[in-house]
Amino acid sequence: MDTDTICAIATPAGAGGLGVIRVSGPHAGALAHAVLGRLPQPRFATLARFRDEAGQTLDEGIALYFPGPASFTGEDVLELQGHGSPVVLDRLLRSLVALGARLARPGEFTERAFLNGKIDLVQAEAVADLVASANEASARAAFRTLQGAFSETLEGLHQRLVVLRTHVEAAFDFPDESLDTTADSAVGPALQTIRALVAEALRRGREGRLLREGAHVVIVGAPNAGKSTLLNALVGHEAAIVSPYPGTTRDLVRETVVLDGLALRLTDTAGLRDSDDPIEREGVRRAEGVLADADYALWVVDDTEGESSRVPPPTTIPTLTVYTKIDRSGRPAGACPGGFAVSAPTAVGLAELRRGIRALILGPESRSCEEGAFTARRRHVEALQYVATALAAAEARQQEGQMELVAEELRRAHDRLGEITGRFTSDDLLGRIFADFCIGK
Ligand SMILES: Nc1nc2c(ncn2[C@@H]2O[C@H](COP(=O)(O)OP(=O)(O)OP(=O)(O)O)[C@@H](O)[C@H]2O)c(=O)[nH]1
Ligand SMILES: [Mg+2]
Structure with a gap:
């Protein structure tokens, strides 16, 4: 786990009314001492002077300190809200670096929130989508995803798959225990329910993707x-x-x-x-x-x-x-x-x-498309399609009574589902996802 303290300008480039610098990591508190001369009271807006590493005052503004784990990243976080002067912000950033912080990579704050279990991958992506949303409907859908609506649906599917897989695996692990008949009769309806839920998640996800893209x-x-x-x-x-x-x-x-x-x-x-x-x-x-x-x-x-x-x-x-x-x-x-x-x-x-x-x-009803939509990305929609196909195959195998093959299809569906929220996701995919964030997010 990365324990550098990172810093970045969180507001857009250029001159503006306010310029915000974000700092996250184990030294955020020490950096607050160095820059402000004291540690602001946690979660209270504190008026303070911002000083460089030599003690020269650069700006005056509001400082906010959020000790981990109750912060966006889960680490100690310091936010400095000064005047939106690119020169002053840059100078402040350089003095934070001189004091031991490192410049953040794009998306690194959100990545840390994900790695610290504050949000899952779908929510992390929703942060980027919310910031980038081009219209009100897609912003609302992104916020819904950020609040966990999509994640809850996926978690529900995950729980059902766990139960179903346990049933199915019991059916062929203990064929003599006459478990198979009870398991078999439960498997069909359970599979149908999960398939219907996946279809619904896919529909809402597709709408979300249409809103976004x-x-x-x-x-x-x-x-x-x-x-x-x-x-x-x-x-x-x-x-x-x-x-x-x-x-x-x-x-x-x-x-x-x-x-x-x-x-x-x-x-x-x-x-x-x-x-x-x-x-x-x-x-x-x-x-x-x-x-x-x-x-x-x-x-x-x-x-x-x-x-x-x-x-x-x-x-x-x-x-x-x-x-x-x-x-x-x-x-x-x-x-x-x-x-x-x-x-x-x-x-x-x-x-x-x-x-x-x-x-x-x-679709023919032509409902207002934003209703209940989650912002989903192509990645999510494709994964859900894969899950839907694997579940359809599982149902076909189940009707043929081939429980080993049912178990295999369910495992494939389950793994792919886990990839969406980041339960099982390769570092490579994570790298690609966070790379398209902007710096300071
Ligand atoms: N009367 C009438 N003329 C039309 C209509 N639609 C297009 N036109 C005319 O048909 C001609 C071709 O129109 P374009 O829109 O350039 O056709 P296009 O399919 O883009 O043609 P290409 O780019 O060459 O493939 C133009 O002279 C248009 O004014 C229509 O609905 N009514
Ligand atoms: Mg033409």
Whole structure:
């Protein structure tokens, strides 16, 4: 365990009203003596002068001292709130280093909170997500995760898996004790319950991920179908060039738009066709690349063109068909079999399309997506998907009466579940997680 005392500027770079320096570690108290001339009363705001290692006053402000373990990191923590002068903060930081502290790495305060058992990994990540949240809904979801809502759900799953695994292992460890029949009859329903709970956690986690990252929606279709016109209409400004010539768009045009609190990352792409033009070919290659990476696709079809020109995009992601130019084809606006009909330049049918996109992403009820969502990251969602798959396999093996294999699948599910909260997590993964924090967190 690292026992250095670490320090960092916790407020953003640049001049500001306040600048906060955070210190954590066994020497925080000694550093308080050196800088302030005394130890502030624990957990009370104390007005004090901040001095450098030579005793020169640098600033005056509020000092707060939190003795461990009742602190954010679980260690002794000192917070110095001075004026937000980058020069003074830097000087103060250098004198803390001269007095024996070390500059903190990004995320190191939160990492220590995790290592000292103050928070689990999911909560640690929520700290970073809360700080970085781009909208109110994702901030609320991050706070819910930080408060432990996601962790409690995972802990509940963990407890149930422990009970279930004990049952299953007893069934084949003591086959003669006629335990197997009782165990068997309990295993099926217990497995179903856990699978349902995992499915619910996955749903809430996915919503949280969408809140945090936004859903990535790619706009694809034939050249000249009206893709760029649709992008511009959805984002409300002329983001992409529109022209009557097929092959206008080559670069990917990325825009973000918020539909009722749901963030969408939209990407407009080059029209899909074979071309002799090397630049257009590159555009098509990039379009196909995004198609592989996106969460959803809008397939734009020029409704004035015949059926024969409608080659669906090469993808398996959920796709909505958008028929455009209905001002000329005469198709009624709004929902139609398999998609939506719009006239993008006049915004006809756009409101229905927006609702359709929401429903595609959030399900037909299209609830307000933030309700109960946890901020989850791709890492959590992928782990939960793995758990769900392993549990489905366990159920299949259980129906075949292969209890050893049930036990094996349950073990896999359990290990992966533990990785989410950091119960069993490799140092390597921890390093990667904390590395994308900013310094001072
Ligand atoms: N009348 C009518 N014209 C439209 C509509 N949507 C697009 N257009 C026109 O169709 C032409 C092509 O539109 P774009 O948005 O550039 O088409 P695109 O699919 O992005 O084309 P590429 O980038 O070349 O693949 C332009 O002249 C648009 O003004 C529509 O709903 N109604
Ligand atoms: Mg275009």
